[in-house]
Amino acid sequence: MTKKQVIIDTDCGIDDAQAILMALAAPDLEILAVTCVFGNAAVEDVCQNVLRVLSVCEREGIPVFRGSSGPLVGVSNPVSDHFGGDGLGDVLEDKDLHWEEKIQQEHAVNAMIRLVSGNQKQVSLVALGPLTNLALAVKLDPYFPEKLKDLYIMGGNMEGKGNVTLCAEFNFAVDPESAYVVLEEFLCPTYVASWEYCCRNALTWEFFEELINQDAPAARFMKKITSRCWAYSKQAMVTKRDVYFGPGFVSYDAYAMAACIDSSVVMESIECPVRVEMQGSVARGMMVLDRIHALEKRHSVSVLTKCDAAKFGRLLMESVRQPCRKQSSKDLI
Template identity: 35%
Template sequence: MDTCILYDCDTGCDDVIALMMLLSYQKKIKTVAITCVGGNADMDNVVMNNLRILKLFNCLDDIPLYKGCKEPIVPIHTPGDAKFVHGKDGMCDCPNVFSPASPDLLGHVKSEHAVNAIISLSKEYSGKLKIIATGLLTNLAMAVKLDPELPSRLSGLYIMGGTRAVTGNITPTAEFNFYFDPEAVWITMKYFPIGCSVHLIDYELTIEHLCKWDWVNGWLSKAEDERHVFAKALLQPFCNYTKSYITDQMGLVLYDAYAMAVAIDNNVGITPTKYNAVVELGGFHCRGTFALDHQKISKDALGPIFIFKSIDVDRYCTMLDHALCG
């Protein structure tokens, strides 16, 4: 297969749908590995969540899974706040819905650390490997520090995180993934653009291109097979949270699924535009803030990176549908 993807994730509800989307295209795309990072849930739950999805798609023996970094490079703040959105286990606390959580699944976890696996797999699939990263960037930052040639072996890096207009979702100015490990963001944005194209699917882009509630209800209720039942059980609490606490949001935003869709189909992301950017590593109010250098003022700006003007929502929704039906 010409397209090979390594998925680096901190699997909460939106990562689950992103992974289901990826696996629904397994006849066309080779998923070379899933690498886990702490974030939306702790490492043990991230691992179990991914194993449950692999079992749901009958590919536990086909796709290797690796445990990675469980905390940020500089753990000034440690993730955990997402539990009120994603539940204690990262999957809205529905452990018994097929495929259920089970210690038996842990035998499928590889012994190699995710950081080392990223490096070795980039060599094995040199020139045709895309990495999609939808959690903290800790694994990627550690990997590129160990092997500075890593980016030159990739065909692209797709990241969900950060902002374009400094609209935060964990602080007034910072997005969750970038806030909890801004040092990893700095390292990733400093070194990966030297060797490969880096595409950022930022927080504001996703919330500006949501799926309307009527469509979401129809999507989740289309059938009663295992995937639809699982997705509905997973996302109903997520939807309820959104409706209760983000009352001005008129639909569902599965943040990480946008990054996966853009990586799989380059027509989903519209008008990629190149920018340099900066990330704040200090500060009391603004640590983790990511800002585009529109006026090219900073001599120390990171990048370049590509951001997208908009999302083709119809294409994106078709891919969400494929995640449950494909």
């Protein structure tokens, strides 16, 4: 059986790490590359975080590429401290002084274009951070989107409920122009796991405790990086998520990855055109759903709404129980 080819574009924080582990555990996925972008941390930290995750599962053969260090337009805003200053909870002391030697020299955007062009209509792109690399890819190669098989995005929102601003979700808020470009110009099948989708399909804190207490290297890694992070504490301060949706364990980026791995995880979705607001002083970065086709756009996306919690939970559990297995870097770079 032919494996599904995937490129993961990430700003590797704790939930990205969980999503990458999920992809590594999926037997039917071939990860062609991991491309890095600023977001949860500076892009240099993101690169190191990805290398750490791959190392946990002995999958260092997968090529990692450094990408955009700031948004498409304007100056880079300070990175989020949601997952700590380094993106992985500020608990890892084993700094690799030679990490740059392990990163491919080619820029992430160029690598993305090359790999997709060489495998047209075969590659699924899973975008877990700000969409800057994707926006640059379509600007460099206008035919890039039509060469993709499909695109999975964790980001945006569908009800104007924001987590970093009043109306916008983090990945879209830090680079609204790139989010706008991608959702206007990527005409391939596109699936959006919005902030509300993730929050509405939260798992229990009891499940989280079971997840991180498995006897496996990946589980121990996840337990360590979540150990001091308030976002992974049942007793944490009240967040916007709690106010809007109530408490629960949410591994945001894993929802987009799960949809890529197994489409049956998604039970319901809304098919409609969308647009990212860029001008509003209050709503900049908000994703607007056009259910009445007032925008007269020719392209609709699938905005995910309901998740099969049991299947999603199984994928999460498999991600931390996985045995270490190597993947050769031959033919990938």
